[in-house]
Amino acid sequence: MTISAQSTNSYAFDEENEDWIQFKTTPDALIAKLHLQDRIPPRYIDMFLKLVCNEHFDTSKVSFRKTTDIDKSVASYRHARARQRSVFCYSSPSTRLPYDIFPLIIEHITRERLPLRTDDPLSCFGVLAPDENHPDRIASRLQALALTHRALTPLAQRALGQRILVHKGEHLRAVTRSPLLGPWTTELTMNLCFSSSEYDVSEESIDCALTTLREAPGLRFLRIRMPSHLNAENTPYLQQLLAEVGKLAQLETLWWIAPECAARYAKTDIEDVCRLVGGMPCLRNLVLRNARCGWAAFNEEAGVLTHNLRSLALGDFICPSGEDEPKCISWLLNSKFAYYPALTSLSLDLTANPDMLITALTSSSVFPYLHTLRIRFALPQPPSFFASLFSQINSSALPLRLHTLQLSLERPPPRYSAPIFNEKMFAHIPSSVRVLQLALFQLSDSTEWSVQELELAGALKDRARRHLLLPKLQALEITEPPQRYPLGWGLLRAACKKRGCTFTVRRVIKSGFA
Structure with missing residues (x-):
């Protein structure tokens, strides 16, 4: 049935029978649409009809929209x-x-x-x-x-x-x-x-x-x-x-x-959020989770993101293609597209191997005053990656300012258990670090420590005691899941005390971004 544009006011479309139904008046047709098209339950329509039929109801005095x-x-x-x-x-x-x-x-x-x-x-x-x-x-x-x-x-x-x-x-x-x-x-x-x-x-x-x-x-x-x-x-x-x-x-x-x-x-898209942030003069701390890097991130004409943020945390990135994640993060941290003149703290929660990220992280032109770096890896990284990352940091201007470093690693497979804590990794940690935080034990939700986790803890105790007491280190913090029985850190605690370094074991309340 074909309805002309002039006469549609008195018709309502019946979706169930796919047909136009004519009613006596335009108000009747509008009310019928609620039932035939919008599928509003009859009892609600009855309540509405009871209202509009009330002698005290005057539509000209209704201000609600x-x-x-x-x-x-x-x-x-x-x-x-x-x-x-x-x-x-x-x-x-x-x-x-x-x-x-x-x-x-x-x-x-x-x-x-x-x-x-x-x-x-x-x-x-x-x-x-x-x-x-x-x-x-x-x-x-x-x-x-x-x-x-x-x-x-x-x-x-x-x-x-x-x-x-x-x-x-x-x-x-x-x-x-x-x-x-x-x-x-x-x-x-x-x-x-x-x-x-x-x-x-x-x-x-x-x-x-x-x-x-x-x-x-x-x-x-x-x-x-x-x-x-x-x-x-x-x-x-x-x-x-x-x-x-x-x-x-x-x-x-x-x-x-x-x-x-x-x-x-x-x-x-992250680009939308960046444009938003650019217009907020008082914003100093920004935490983003699941913000998608759209294709505009690969456009060099997108402009440079400049903002006086003091802390920036990026987590659980979603990209158009999984292999492009490092490229997307680099867009946010690349000197071609971004400049953070006031940023002192950067936190990254990565889900892919961030090889392309190393150069961006160590660029003093992007973060001229960065002194706090926190990195959480959802996937395991070989010791060579950490050694390369720390070597790049040491060769840049960053270690002169870097005084807080947090490393968080979750759920590594067995083949990466012990080698994660090798001497090469710890030996390259910047000597300027004053506060070192290690969150490395959130491997499972079990209430008991697994053999793998105990091996990890043992390796950390041994190698941390020999290699983590940096010249300027003032505080060492290690996290543990709350559902496990506490591990003993006596030797490491004694070594820290001897060097005048505070040692703290914190219980992880919740892993990852909220």
Whole structure:
């Protein structure tokens, strides 16, 4: 059946029977589309019809355009109620403490608030705990104060709202309605993952995330974890979210954890993030995970990325082709395309043999002030690679500045067990290193040490004691998985003590990027 453009207003397409159905009026056709085309369940349409048929319903007075507008109204109303309670309480003769005392009470409590485990971008390897397990005692005290006295309620709520953690996507709607969210919010983490089986992200969830960002223009710390699985239709949502992040003029630290399937389903190229970063004057710390290097990375006309970042962490890169990963990383670290005049810390989480990376890492023209280098390899590297890497570093201007070095290696096969800790590797570590961190034992999730891991530990104990006590070394840190029984490091600890070097064994809370 062919319908002319002039008469389509009174028709709705029946997808099940693949036919156009004519209705009496245009409003009837629009409502029918909800059922025939959008497949909205009948009970919801019945609720809608009951609403529009109500004698008090006047469409000319409807100001809502999205469901998020309702959430904004709820939040605004709750803010107003809180202010009214506050004014009433301050004018009440039963209030015996002067008003100025209440902010001081809140300030005294919040001053001891524990930092987020993600506050330090340098801790993105091996020691990062899930936010939901973070023991923030101050939040509990503020919640108690909010219920203790009316005068304390708005002040305690505002203090609580300085940090908002959204652990699940379905909690976003509650956040947009909450009086805790506002210009005073400075720390925000949003986990937009609804479930491991979800392969799509709804427009509603992105709208809630956008509303949350718009209501908190004073953010200084932001961590966003996107849904694990996206399709190509979600690309505009990601671009909207990135654009909104770019408007946060006071943002200092950004964790952007892109979808794990970005290369296959959705476009979240590293070039887009780089353009975003270029327009954020206060941004100093950037952590990127799963950001795809698109084909623009191979275009020499793409321009040079210049930004005053102090720390940069790149993890779990996804590229158009697996063998191009070193080339993609080199694009970010190559003097032709990038210049980081203020960068002092660089963390890399690599999934391929980064032979092409050595030259870029040791280029003093890209990182004129780099002094902290952290490298995590998901695949094993032979000792010759480490020797080559350290030799290149020693032959450049980098060792004069390098004072913190972290090496993290996970799940090497048996053939690389003992040779990883050979003398050649340790002998080439730059002598300028003052803090050396080794995270080499996250080989499996077992609660018992395997024979291979015990051999690795034994090799490290022996060779580290003989070769890791560098002339300027002030601190040696070794990590272990928390589920294993602790290994003894007596000889190494004694050797460090003799040299005046601190020795620390840390328990790995969570491996890799959060």
